[in-house]
Amino acid sequence: MRYPSLQRRLALRIGALFLVTMIAGIGFAIFRIQAVGPAFDRLSLKTQLDTLAADLPAGAPPAYSGGETAPIFAVWDESGRAIARSPGADAAGIAARLPAKGEGFFQYRPPATGPDRPVMRDGLAAHRTVGGQPLIVAVIEGLNPDDELLGLMADEATDDLLFVGIPFTLIAGLIGVATLRGSLAVVSEVSNTARAIGPSAPGLRLDRPGIPRELLPLVQAVDGMVDRLEAAIESQRRFTAEAAHQLRTPLAIAVARLDQAGADAGPLAAGLRGDLDRLERLVRQMLAAARAEAGLYAGPAESLQVRALAEDAVEALLPLAFSLGVELGIEGRDDFALTGNRAALHGMIANLIENALEHSPRGAAVDIAIDDHAISVADSGPGVPAELRTRIFERFWSGTKPGGRQGSGLGLVIASAIARQHGADLSVGDRPGGGAVFTVDWNPSAKDRP
Numbered sequence: 528m529r530y531p532s533l534q535r536r537l538a539l540r541i542g543a544l545f546l547v548t549m550i551a552g553i554g555f556a557i558f559r560i561q562a563v564g565p566a567f568d569r570l571s572l573k574t575q576l577d578t579l580a581a582d583l584p585a586g587a588p589p590a591y592s593g594g595e596t597a598p599i600f601a602v603w604d605e606s607g608r609a610i611a612r613s614p615g616a617d618a619a620g621i622a623a624r625l626p627a628k629g630e631g632f633f634q635y636r637p638p639a640t641g642p643d644r645p646v647m648r649d650g651l652a653a654h655r656t657v658g659g660q661p662l663i664v665a666v667i668e669g670l671n672p673d674d675e676l677l678g679l680m681a682d683e684a685t686d687d688l689l690f691v692g693i694p695f696t697l698i699a700g701l702i703g704v705a706t707l708r709g710s711l712a713v714v715s716e717v718s719n720t721a722r723a724i725g726p727s728a729p730g731l732r733l734d735r736p737g738i739p740r741e742l743l744p745l746v747q748a749v750d751g752m753v754d755r756l757e758a759a760i761e762s763q764r765r766f767t768a769e770a771a772h773q774l775r776t777p778l779a780i781a782v783a784r785l786d787q788a789g790a791d792a793g794p795l796a797a798g799l800r801g802d803l804d805r806l807e808r809l810v811r812q813m814l815a816a817a818r819a820e821a822g823l824y825a826g827p828a829e830s831l832q833v834r835a836l837a838e839d840a841v842e843a844l845l846p847l848a849f850s851l852g853v854e855l856g857i858e859g860r861d862d863f864a865l866t867g868n869r870a871a872l873h874g875m876i877a878n879l880i881e882n883a884l885e886h887s888p889r890g891a892a893v894d895i896a897i898d899d900h901a902i903s904v905a906d907s908g909p910g911v912p913a914e915l916r917t918r919i920f921e922r923f924w925s926g927t928k929p930g931g932r933q934g935s936g937l938g939l940v941i942a943s944a945i946a947r948q949h950g951a952d953l954s955v956g957d958r959p960g961g962g963a964v965f966t967v968d969w970n971p972s973a974k975d976r977p
Contacts, residue, residue: 537711538704545703557685561761565649568668569632572651576666580655583664598669599637599648602662603629610662619772621665625652629663637667644668713737717746724753726910745749831869833860833902837895840877844884852889853907855880865969867949875945878938878967879904886963903966907956916955 579600601618603610609618617638631654637645650667657664717733724731732753733746837857848855851964865872883893886908894905911919920943939953942965946953951969958964 538707541703541707542700549692549699553689553692553696557689568649569651572632572649572666572668575651575668576651576655576664579666580653580657580664583657583662596670599635599650599667599788601665603665604663605661621650621667624650625663625665626961630654635667664957710739713739714742716741721749745800782903828866828868830864830866831872832862832864833897834860836869837870837876837902839894840873840880843877844880847881848884848893851884851887853884853887854892855884855895857895857897858893859896861899863897863899865949871945872949875942875967876902876904878942879967880922881941882906882938883908883965900970901966901968903964905962905964907958907962910957910961911955911963920953939965 555723575598583602599612599613599616599621600611601613601616603609603618603622607622608876609622612618612621620638621635624633626633631651633650633652634647635650636647646666648670650665652663652665655662655664670959687785712833716735717738720731720733732750734743734750738746833868834857841855841857845855880895883904887893887906888908891907893907896903896905905977920939943953946967949969951967953965953967956966
């Protein structure tokens with residue numbers, strides 16, 4: 528299942544919002560710059576129209592004396608008859624361009640007087656009363672060199688704004704994304720801490736200086752949950768260890784009394800002694816499991832050779848292998864070094880070998896193999912079905928063994944806990960030809976590499 532990235536989602540949304548805002552801001556600024564010229568022209572036309580209306584009784588001002596670049600005007604009475612116009616002005620053509628009701632801004636192109644087509648000009652028409660007579664007055668702008676200069680300035684300002692605004696938008700967006708990633712770095716730190724919480728570091732907690740207020744309730748809730756789990760697990764381990772410890776003394780006394788009774792104890796003594804032996808072994812395994820899961824080992828960590836540990840475990844279990852009629856040996860001469868607790872690692876390997884011996888029929892073989900980062904123990908038993916390969920590492924779960932032998936169901940729990948405490952992975956697979964292979968791998972990802 529793929530989970531969406533909060534960082535990517537926030538970056539995309541904030542980046543899109545920032546980009547839209549910047550584009551809107553730049554667009555509005557460009558619009559305003561480009562609107563300066565037309566606004567100035569319209570203001571100028573209003574002034575010209577008011578001045579012309581005021582000057583009409585005395586005649587047209589000199590500015591309307593004619594010429595291709597001069598402003599143009601025309602005046603009509605209520606009936607639409609032209610009563611005044613600038614020299615050369617086409618009153619009928621201007622009247623055709625007037626807006627509805629003869630009032631408002633319009634555009635007009637003067638008739639061509641040469642090879643070049645005249646430019647379209649802006650005009651303004653309005654109703655005015657001159658000398659008590661209602662008139663329609665129209666003014667058309669002249670060709671002013673300042674207009675061209677103003678247009679050039681507006682275009683240059685637009686180009687400069689785009690030249691500066693686009694890179695600024697991109698840079699600001701990148702800075703925003705970098706700032707967002709930095710702000711979310713604490714989430715990665717909290718995740719790494721949560722991942723590190725385990726048997727080897729049960730005291731780690733997520734709360735730390737710099738936690739954002741928005742994350743603090745979640746962090747505190749998780750820390751509280753971990754505290755409760757740690758207390759419950761510790762209570763369970765303590766109970767298991769104390770119960771096993773308390774059982775050792777009465778078991779030892781019962782075994783001693785049976786030994787003292789000797790042959791006089793009757794035919795039930797042998798069976799009772801076997802039951803007590805199994806119970807004593809179960810108590811030892813419970814103590815070992817509690818210590819392994821809590822990471823409580825006798826002695827410091829030291830540099831060790833795996834082959835030497837395997838040889839010691841084989842030597843210790845040879846009597847059991849002989850009594851079960853199972854051949855036990857180590858294949859090849861490979862070896863590798865690691866750092867760990869000698870007693871714990873010896874117990875891990877011994878538990879795996881003992882488990883293999885107990886599941887192998889008489890006359891079969893248990894083989895131990897070592898490569899550059901793993902040790903494996905292969906038995907000749909019935910193997911482990913795929914649906915049980917997780918369950919076999921649960922406490923007190925025990926599979927079928929040859930001859931009806933019974934186990935404690937704790938050996939693999941102990942081995943798995945010790946492997947995990949030493950940074951290794953314990954897994955089970957099929958042995959070619961039948962049986963199971965238990966592998967402790969200190970570099971489990973290497974088996975997936977080509």
